[in-house]
Amino acid sequence: MGETKKNILITPLNWGLGHATRCIPIIRELENNGFTPIIASDGIALEMLRKEFPHLQTLELPSYQIEYAKNGALFKWKMIQNSPKMIRAILQEKKIVSKWIEEYTLKGIISDNRLGVFSKKVPSVFITHQLNVLTGNTSWITSKLHQNIIKKYTECWVPDVAGTPNLTGKLGHLDNPYLKIKYIGPLSRLQKKLVPKKYDLLVMLSGPEPQRGILEDRLKTEAARFKGQVIFIKGKVESEQKTEIIENVTYYNFMNSSELEQAFNESELVLSRSGYTTIMDLAQLRKKAFFIPTPGQYEQEYLAKKLKREGLVPFAKQDNFKIENLLETELYRGLQTFNNNVDWENLFLIFK
Template sequence: MALLPNGRQIILVAVLDWGLGHATRCIPLIQQLLQQNFEVVIVGNGNSLVLLQEEFPNITTEKIIGYDIKYPFDNMVVNISFQLPKLFWAIIKEHLQLKKLHKKYHFSGIVSDNRYGCFLSDVPSVFMGHQLQIITPYRVLTKPVNFFHQAWLSLFDRIWIPDIENGLSGKLSHHTLKKVNYIGLLSRMKYADLPHKYKLVVVLSGVEPQRTKLEQLLTPQLKRIDAPTLLIQGKIGSKVMTQLSPNIDVIPYLTTTALNKAMQTGEVIICRPGYSSLMDLARLQKKAIVIPTPGQTEQEYLGKYLDEKKIVVCQNQNNIDLATALDKIQLTKGLTEFKNQDYLLQTAINAIFRKAETVS
């Protein structure tokens, strides 16, 4: 196994550009790798790579092909089905690009966050993801889709699920795979008991055009409620705050530290029930109103699952009623029951990468 002159192993972290959540949950992973004295190289594309470059300016990064999935329909299965040839070609191409990068860096290990081509047969390779069980709106498709999905995942040496057993992801993490580790909830957030400055903190995220659509739907209702509100648009770039009204502050983007503080000062968070967002809410132990992206079966399942458990209030994007949601939020317990277990990630890293170091 190749080592740097300083004796450190190089671990590749490959991040999917499918909203910012894949990048944000890789932040604690990368921090843990650095703490364990590994060298890290980050590969990715788009805004997720830009975010990680801002968070880790001293880490080497490389750009590789993106999956570039478009969303012309409100049904995720239909969107993916029409673009399968392009998706498979991207997976093949990223695998070939990875081989070239391996010749340059001589990786000692790979962690792929939902990048299906980022594995090598001669390098310990980990697939990280919570959705091992894919939910489709058509029952006839569910079994063959999951058979193929889990067969592909078997190409990796280990599967890391960012959750605890019987935890936040519900049936999404059910599987028939071997070599699976639960690594605990991955969140870049740190809990602090701060006074509330805002009644509502709105955190927009996800792919376009749905991010913009949600902002357009929420804005008039936020104005009517007229409670102290911070609207974080989720658009990487400017960090200049403006005002939508005397009671509503708007900012395009916040770095981790600033976002952490902003969310802590909000009484209620409004966001998508993307899994990374839910992990952040669990770390901060917040109450939340969640609005699934239309057609994203994963978000629709998580929103309904947590709403039924009286953990969050979930509303359909086509029928948003913030006044009603704020009444219902008082009856929820918030994301307070999912306790963090940081040692699980450290143990998983040692199990595959330190073991590989010993063998070499």
């Protein structure tokens, strides 16, 4: 019985919701192509995917216990402090996954940035948009370390296009790519729909605490000063959905993909972090946006600067943001989609 099932383990990192949400289109396509995805993660990433795919088996992996510093300048130091916990989790993860290969007769593994989810016994794919990992003056070390991890995998899938223009810039493109890289194009779980406009602004929060909460407090005050209808999604995955309307602002704690797709399509402008998954979603939906990068997170700061330089999306630092900044979006083109038809069948041949 186990043999006929083509079980593929798919494991997003629990760091904000981005890694989990960009796995959604891959999980759907695995099912469309006759595979049985088994989802493994921890924390809110796992919660969110359970809500999205209640019919699929889910397993729990140890948490990397990633926390952000309250002060963006200490971001890197906090990560270094956390690294023993992370390394412990990665080693545990390795052991657990090697047991699961037998137990669930796995035919393959897809890891979205979980460094211990790998096996020599079955084809193992690593998903990342960061072939270079930006950490300021230590970027060269973190990038080398990351590339050495990627090298072990059968293939590395980068959710971007190979040429220019592209979305990731130097994050997802190497001068000397000795890795087995496949550019699979930007991934989004959302589709563009022509629906009547309901909201002038959609505020979408995500990412680990305490920074998510700090920005929520700040934007609540600013959203109240906005002239127009606002939908405000806090990005807190809880057991049940809560909504609250305060004057011109409708608050949600979280939304599933279909609700989010609807809300995005009904909104004129999006205010959010400059996380890569959000950028891919906005490109797919061809939306105008304004970004507030997570303080101290080099990758989000780099992406925000790149998209501003290209005349696509303006941004502001968290401490400086005022609702009036949104007027700048009129001078920018907004994100555009790439005509990108992934040949999933071909991509999944690795597991045959």
